Amino acid sequence: MTEFYQEITPGGYGIAIKRKKTLFSEQSPFQKVEVFESDSTLGRVLTLDDLMMTTEGDEFHYHEMIAHIPMMHHKSPKTVLVIGGGDGGTVREVLKHDTVEKVILCEIDGMVIDACKKYLPTISCELDNPKCEILVEDAIEYIKNKENMFDIILIDSTDPMGPGEGLFTEEFYTNVKRSLKPGGIVAAQSESPFVNKEEIKKMYTLLKKVFPICATYTSNIPTYPGGYWAWAFCSETVEPLSYWDERRGEAITKTCKIYNKDYHNARFALPNYLKELL
Amino acid sequence: MTEFYQEITPGGYGIAIKRKKTLFSEQSPFQKVEVFESDSTLGRVLTLDDLMMTTEGDEFHYHEMIAHIPMMHHKSPKTVLVIGGGDGGTVREVLKHDTVEKVILCEIDGMVIDACKKYLPTISCELDNPKCEILVEDAIEYIKNKENMFDIILIDSTDPMGPGEGLFTEEFYTNVKRSLKPGGIVAAQSESPFVNKEEIKKMYTLLKKVFPICATYTSNIPTYPGGYWAWAFCSETVEPLSYWDERRGEAITKTCKIYNKDYHNARFALPNYLKELL
Numbered sequence: 001m002t003e004f005y006q007e008i009t010p011g012g013y014g015i016a017i018k019r020k021k022t023l024f025s026e027q028s029p030f031q032k033v034e035v036f037e038s039d040s041t042l043g044r045v046l047t048l049d050d051l052m053m054t055t056e057g058d059e060f061h062y063h064e065m066i067a068h069i070p071m072m073h074h075k076s077p078k079t080v081l082v083i084g085g086g087d088g089g090t091v092r093e094v095l096k097h098d099t100v101e102k103v104i105l106c107e108i109d110g111m112v113i114d115a116c117k118k119y120l121p122t123i124s125c126e127l128d129n130p131k132c133e134i135l136v137e138d139a140i141e142y143i144k145n146k147e148n149m150f151d152i153i154l155i156d157s158t159d160p161m162g163p164g165e166g167l168f169t170e171e172f173y174t175n176v177k178r179s180l181k182p183g184g185i186v187a188a189q190s191e192s193p194f195v196n197k198e199e200i201k202k203m204y205t206l207l208k209k210v211f212p213i214c215a216t217y218t219s220n221i222p223t224y225p226g227g228y229w230a231w232a233f234c235s236e237t238v239e240p241l242s243y244w245d246e247r248r249g250e251a252i253t254k255t256c257k258i259y260n261k262d263y264h265n266a267r268f269a270l271p272n273y274l275k276e277l278l
Numbered sequence: 279m280t281e282f283y284q285e286i287t288p289g290g291y292g293i294a295i296k297r298k299k300t301l302f303s304e305q306s307p308f309q310k311v312e313v314f315e316s317d318s319t320l321g322r323v324l325t326l327d328d329l330m331m332t333t334e335g336d337e338f339h340y341h342e343m344i345a346h347i348p349m350m351h352h353k354s355p356k357t358v359l360v361i362g363g364g365d366g367g368t369v370r371e372v373l374k375h376d377t378v379e380k381v382i383l384c385e386i387d388g389m390v391i392d393a394c395k396k397y398l399p400t401i402s403c404e405l406d407n408p409k410c411e412i413l414v415e416d417a418i419e420y421i422k423n424k425e426n427m428f429d430i431i432l433i434d435s436t437d438p439m440g441p442g443e444g445l446f447t448e449e450f451y452t453n454v455k456r457s458l459k460p461g462g463i464v465a466a467q468s469e470s471p472f473v474n475k476e477e478i479k480k481m482y483t484l485l486k487k488v489f490p491i492c493a494t495y496t497s498n499i500p501t502y503p504g505g506y507w508a509w510a511f512c513s514e515t516v517e518p519l520s521y522w523d524e525r526r527g528e529a530i531t532k533t534c535k536i537y538n539k540d541y542h543n544a545r546f547a548l549p550n551y552l553k554e555l556l
Binding site: 004006008011012013014015016017018038039040041042058194195218220221222223224226227228253256257258259260262263265266267268269270271272273275 | 282284286289290291292293294295296316317318319320336472473496498499500501502504505506531534535536537538540541543544545546547548549550551553
């Protein structure tokens, strides 16, 4: 009998993936970390506390969107902080921008990094890049005393429960804002617009208290709830779609499976039900 | 033990929905028609030959997109043909446009219409509208001798197998084109860009032989494979985004859960992998 991985949302539906073999499964001090080989075109799958994080087959849907939409709004992003994102996919996309001098990955759970380096090499491939510095520590503590340090901060967190919970608070967002350089931009994963309506509402209420500019962009992610995902775009000064660098945009597009200028420009157009929610 | 409806694509993954109770399940001369009550926020679910067609909870994602994107490109759509679409959702959206004088629904399987009228009233609610004429017949035959009859034709078909197969041929598309009035527009569901790559490629190759203008637009559909869906936009003369009626657009938007002007304008921006495919 075929074995299935199922992730069913509280709404009573979700994704099912044919499961072949568990490659890694251990309890870290923070969460259960698992990588399994699926019997599907999605390839290998990373889950944390049995929730889908990424798959080899569709990870680009998430990583291209969290990285390039904010990065392309900055005239010259040099210093980037990735919070969470231990699989390395966001770091990989950030490093496609030739302006970047340093990307700091601040991931609380070293076991995630190690498992992804070993079992998900197409995603974690740039974690050994000399421009990437890895800090295995709590981003909530790390960001407390920082000021004027980053051009871009990408909050590539798990859901607002478990180890990710403290990354969805007003205090955390305030510290994030203080650590931005002038002209800096934050992007944060902000759950499924169709499935996680309450979570989205709560998160944007807090973000809007902290950031004068707080917009939302969305894209398709096949293996996330509802097949659709939202990210917050926050800044003190940078409006959505206020800047575009043709040279860098063309160079990035060539390396991407989704991202291009038209797609970029279309991301802030939201469905009515999401506009009403925010 | 919880019972699940699963629709697993040939890629080895798909959707799972908690199943409560079968409300209707019969074999018509064409296909197995089933409506079940899910134990989920999706409510009732219609399947044909065990493939997901629509759910009460997310049907608007599909029906708003197949109807309003082409309808809003026409200056005054009066006569509309819906091919397939026996659940009535597309007819319901078409009739929101006050220019419409007549919509003909040509559905091969009367059992689908009857089951949806009985079990999915929020979707089928406009099938008794006096402006709607229902023909229970094969659209392939129906369209053969028509000429200069319709402003808009919406091909709201099942997948290119089983009873829907003949709706994905060059001959059929040629007959559809002949039956359009000058300035007419066709929209056709064209499968999942992420999952059904071969089917999409084949379909657009045929469409492009027939229609001088053949574009693609996409949107999110939670319960369809990959959570993402494409529609073909075809015409002899009307380019995508070449026309917009502010008054009608505002009126339609007020009735919709997704559709609005920004969302409309963003639909033709495609991911790289889909542009390469077409």
